Amino acid sequence: MRLINRVAQALVAEGVTDVFGMMGHSTKYLYHALHQEGVNLIDVRHEGFAMYMADGYARSTGRIGVCSSVEGPGLAQFATPLLTASRARSPVIALVSECAVTDTENVHRMDQARFVEACESSYLSVPNAAMVDDVVREAFIRARRESRPIVLSVRDDLQTEEVDGDEPYVPSTAIMPGRQRIRPDADSVNLAADIIAQSRKPVIIAGRGAILSGAEDAVLKLSNRIGALIGTSLRGRNFLADAEYQVGISGLYGTRTSFQLFEEADCVIAIGATMNRYTTSEGLAFANARIVHIDTTPQITVGAGRKTDCFLNADARAGIEALEQELASRSVQNVGFHTPEVRAQLAANYDDPRSFDIAPGEVDPREVCRMLNDIVPGDIPLATAGGAAGGFTHTLLKRRRPFVLSGHYFGTTGQMLPVALGASIANGKKPMLLLDGDAGMMMVINDFDTAVRYNIPVLGIVLNDQALGIEYQMMVAHELEEDLATVPSPDMGAIAVAMGGRGRLARSVEDVRSAVEEWLANPGPMIVDVRISRNVLPIPMARMLYAEDV
């Protein structure tokens, strides 16, 4: 058996069913071997797109996403996606080739290990035929343990070497212990309970850790006991979105009501949230609150280096359940924020009274978001990009959904189309709603062709202001030449059609609604290019640039 066939066997034994990539001459054996093993190969037009798809696969499931590229220039195309996946803490394995040691004049030669390390990822190379099982297994162990990309390389000259392959490959899952919930220390639970019992106005901030640990019921129970408002980080957005006292995202994408209510907080219970600078408004929010922090990763500070008052090193659900039990044993019960007055405030939580002049043929992006939030059913997952579009979508698409992916990792433009496609494939080609800006979509639109070839049912709504939205608004505020930030774009709906998918150019909310209804009736790859008005300033920009109290 060839070594590369053993690698393919090992991948299948590790549970790999899909590999995203672009074949190169030195990965031809790998592709052939994977095909023989029944692996679903998804061919892309740009190697970076494959890495993003694997990232989306991992982000939406927690399973390892796998992608592939040729050595040298192919691997170099992974640079930004590697950093993005690393920041997203996505377990991803990238299979790459590597020039033979003796092939010193190969134009593809580069120091791959150093490159990968610089991209905040790890590099493992199969050193010889005897080590192939060990190195593949280590790659899977480390991807899970470190929760970041591992680039696994097989040198050209090793790929066709013969290996025995007479023993079954032992997958990493047979060696690694199963997932265990970290239980909190009893003394720390007591201290946290002391702080919470003294609180009159507690707030819970749930992050991605709360979602991943399945802490919904536990958080709701605690919230009801102590009268806590439930806010989220951006990564935890839409968590318990239908709960009565859920106030949305804390910090940068927070509503005005959330700022007003959080100002009263005397205790913050952060659950599986890093409480970074965005969630805490540079550490300036919750100025009068004591902080109880529950996380699996030891964190002694929150945004701006502020010390936590009590840290519980625990799984989110296990930590909350322990706290709830302790508070119940003390008969702690508090009304807190759970009052008719707060309910009345929350009824208008997402209102935005600002009005703007909208030119004919342009649309208010807020109306598009509200309409999408209403008509796209809650069983359809959501992916939203950052940038100016994120200023609308992160806040207004607030419905509870199976999962919600936000494209803020590494601040990378153009990550969300491939992430959404990878997430759809990971979930059995589940229909996905994607919202992106024009710059993000145009950066990767060549690979919409991949969505068409594999009939991946992603609806891409482009909030197209024909500009680099954030930069445009900054140029205006700084009294610079704002036209420098405008970039006209072609009709992306027409591009989608030309690629064999469906598409529309929308110049009214009704245009968008009709396209979405068509997609809902028959999901498939589709782009709706919505021409939005640049006059509508995203709320985070209105605050930052004009200090508007909105």
Place this chain on the structure above:
Amino acid sequence: MITVNEAIQVPYPRRLVWSLLSVPETVVGLVEGAELIEEHEDGTYDGAITIQFGPLKVMFRAHVLLKLDDTDMVGEIHAQGKDKQASTRFNTNMNFKVEKHADPSTSLISANAEVEIKGRLAKVVETGAKLVVKRLVTSFTERLTARCEAVQRSETAV
């Protein structure tokens, strides 16, 4: 560095306006969100000011030096402060002057402020900070006008 220059006319005599601006407690009361905490023997003060940046309110503790020149009716406020976490610091120099006007029943008040914000808050507010400072200066002059009116009304009543 944020620089704000404001000049307004108030329909009150110069002497009345200065009688208010020469009392530290009154001056502090004219600054939106400010309070005086303690006066020190060297003539400086500890104070606090809560400033609203968008929907976010941030309280700063500040050390304030107030210099007043009764003859020329000129005042200087120097304040240095930091927020509770000391992640943001500010440094302010403000000069104000009550000047003569052709109409003796009217005064001209000029206020020039330089504010430097360093640290984490600077990232949150970007160009918005200048508008916040301008708002504070405008509010200062509006409050002063209202206070003058109140004093004159009470004097007239007596």
